[in-house]
Amino acid sequence: MAPTVLLDLPDELLHNIFLHLDASSAANFGQGSKRLYKISDTVSLWRRWCRDGWRYWEEREERPHPDHSLQPATQWKQAYADKITQDKSVLGIFNDLLSTQQNRMARMHDIVENFSYDAKDVLVRQLHTSDDADDVLARRYWSGVVLGLLHRYKAVQIWDKMQWQDYPPLEDALGAFDLFIQGSSSDFELSVLKKELDDLAHDIEASDSEWRDKDHLAKAVAISRHMREHNLLGCSAETFSLMRYRFITHVLTHPDDKSSIPMQSVVIFCCVAQRLGVKAWPCNFPGKIHAVIEPPYGPSIKDTRASYTTPEDVVWMNPFDHDDILSGQAMRDMLHQMPHYSTPESQYSCLTRAYTRALVLRTGVNIITTMQFHRPSPGWETPNIAFCALWSLISMSQSDATKNREYLARHQHWLSQIVNWFEGYVQDGLWLDDALLFEKYILPLLNGVEEKARLAQILQQIRIADSNANPITPRDERTNLVKYKVGQIFRHVRYGYVGAIIGWDPSCQAGEFWIQSMRVEDLPRGREQSFYHIICEDESLRYVAEENIMVLEEEPSANLLALAGRYFKRWDQENKVFVSNIQDEYPDD
Structure with missing residues (x-):
């Protein structure tokens, strides 16, 4: 019996072999024959390698996106090659950023503005640099800083697009608030919010065996009731002022308390309802915001704008307070009790759908208030x-x-x-x-x-x-009395706070006002002793006299360790000091 060779296998099995290879190995394997090359050129393979290789893609018109775009294999190959090239460029810029303090901000801006989300996979990998890397603290810190800037940049881009149009989806517009405030050590993404809403919608539908038989109003009530039973709507008067209730993702992802203020309650209700086929939108009702619900067929409330009337089949809900359906007459009765809402025009503006832009404005005002x-x-x-x-x-x-x-x-x-x-x-x-x-x-x-x-x-x-490069401060005859070095941690003799030395001067170089207000001349050694620039555990930067420094030989706190990457490469466990990453400024420390 003749032995079976590779090319005797059917195309389906060869395709399966390619699935277990990475893109580079598959490309080399495909060079073995015309048949192997044809299989390696399959659309599904290159799309899969693009999807598996990168989680984040900047939306570009000329390039496919692996999550929602069907394109020829040649375009997926090109997209893969482009991402590889971009990763190398981003990593090169990031390594240059670590190597010197000069042009750091310019390099951060280069990454964010020219690569945007195409840089995010590289940054997230740097954020999770292994503990044994030579510059682990610097990589984690600076990748976090660039990620934070990238998130704020993306949030501002989302809002900027909304100035002249009612775009993007509601959860993106309000999720941008969460995106903006992400800390420097987060790889948060709006997909987290979308997944929470998707999962909530799935849970509601799966928990009701009669779901498909309900009409749109029964579904709206069921959605509100389910969310209320799971403490996803409303909050107590005592906790109403908590800031996190203003941020929709923080509401949905909190492990215990998912309470929310009226604004977020209605937005979450509407986002879930829309996923379940119910046409629900927040409306402009003053005070506690309401949801307007339209029938699946028939005129929309937007179609009656010219007459300032509302279609008979349109109803409202206040999911923050209850699960009741409210008629147009009930809503107008409430408006009649408020000043400035007595005319058909003013009432219509309160009962119709709210522009997404208006909801973002309302959220911003809520936060400031x-x-x-x-x-x-x-x-x-x-x-x-x-x-x-x-x-x-x-x-x-x-x-x-x-x-x-x-x-x-x-x-x-x-x-x-x-x-x-x-x-x-x-x-x-x-x-x-x-x-x-x-x-x-x-x-x-x-x-x-x-x-x-x-x-x-x-x-x-x-x-x-x-x-501009920072001035070089070497150890020489002028500085030989400076006792401590960059990277040592210490406790303040008088005030007890802990920090790390990030620079020094052979004598006090602060302005005269600071010297007088800090009563430097009252110190036993006055202003002529060495002074040290300090980063403290509370993130503050301070200037400390040498006589107030007591060097510690112990491991830094988690807070100090997280901040240290701005100035240091890693923690030297043996010598109990940070290894400097600012040697372009202090070359001998």
Whole structure:
């Protein structure tokens, strides 16, 4: 009996063999014969390798997307080759970013602006660098910083597209708030929100054996009832002011408490209802927002805009409070009890579908109001929250600012506020990464000559500082009395806080005002002793006299370890010091 050779196998088995190979091995294997090449050129194979190789794809018109695009194999091959090339380019830029402090911000902007989500897989891999890597802390830290900027950039892009059109889907528009505030160590994606909504819709349908026999109103009531039974609607008066209730993804992904304020309750209800074939949208009802529900067939409420009337078959619900169906008359009766809503035109505007832009504006105002009138929720004190809200308000009010003086005044107020905040945080060494966002989206919106010139000057100063190399500070005769080195951790003798040394001066180089206010001259060794630049566990940067430093020979805390990557490569367990990544500035430490 003659032995079976590879090419004796049917095409189906050969195709199966290719499935167990990576794209590079498969391409080489396909060179064995015309038949193997033909099989290796199969559309499903190259689409699979694209899908398995990368989780994140920037949407581009000229390139297929493996999740929702059917294209010839040649295009999938090209898409695969393009992604390989892009990964190499992104990794090269990122490695350059780690190698020197010079042009770090410019390289971050290069990655975010020129590659966007095509860079995300590379960044996520760097975020999860193995513990034994030589520069593990630096890779994890800086990839997190770039990811954070990328998320904010993507959120602003989503809102920017909504200025002149009711786009994108509701969950994307509100999920952008969650995307914006993601910390520097997160690979969060809007797909998390979509999956939560998909799973919730599936659970509702699967739990009801008579689901397919229900009409649209019975389904709407069943959806509301199911969500209420699982504590997905409403919240108590005591917890109403919690900041996380304003962020839809944080509501849905919380392990225990999924309560939400009226805005988020209605949005979640409508997103789930739409997945289950019920035509439900948030409406503009004042106070507690409601949902408007249309029949599957018949006129839409949008079709009666000219007459300011609502079709008889359209109903409303307030899922935050109850599962009842509300008629048009019941809704108008409630509006009659409120000032300014007595005319057919004003009532119609309250009962019709709300533009997605209006819902984003409402969410931004809710966040700002919560910050002004309520104490911060634990873990939600970050300035990124207010920054996020202001950015949404500026983006959503831009188109309305041209329509009347009141909208224009609010728009300009929010613009002035975000520019003032940006300037203040830049002075403290924060938000420098977001210069790209301000340059691209805020600077063109400023009408005042003075304000525009001020922001342009700030951005120019940031870029100049980023492009200039830090002065080199070697160990020599002038600095031989500096006792401690970059990378050592210490405890402050007087105040007890712990930090790591990130720089030093042979004598106090602070301004005279700081020296007087800190009473440096009252120290036993005064201003002529060495002073050290410090990064503390609470993320603050400080300037500490040598006599107040007590070096520790113990492992750093988790907080300090997470921050250390900005200045250090890794933790040296044997010598109990951080290994410097700023040797272009302190070459001998």
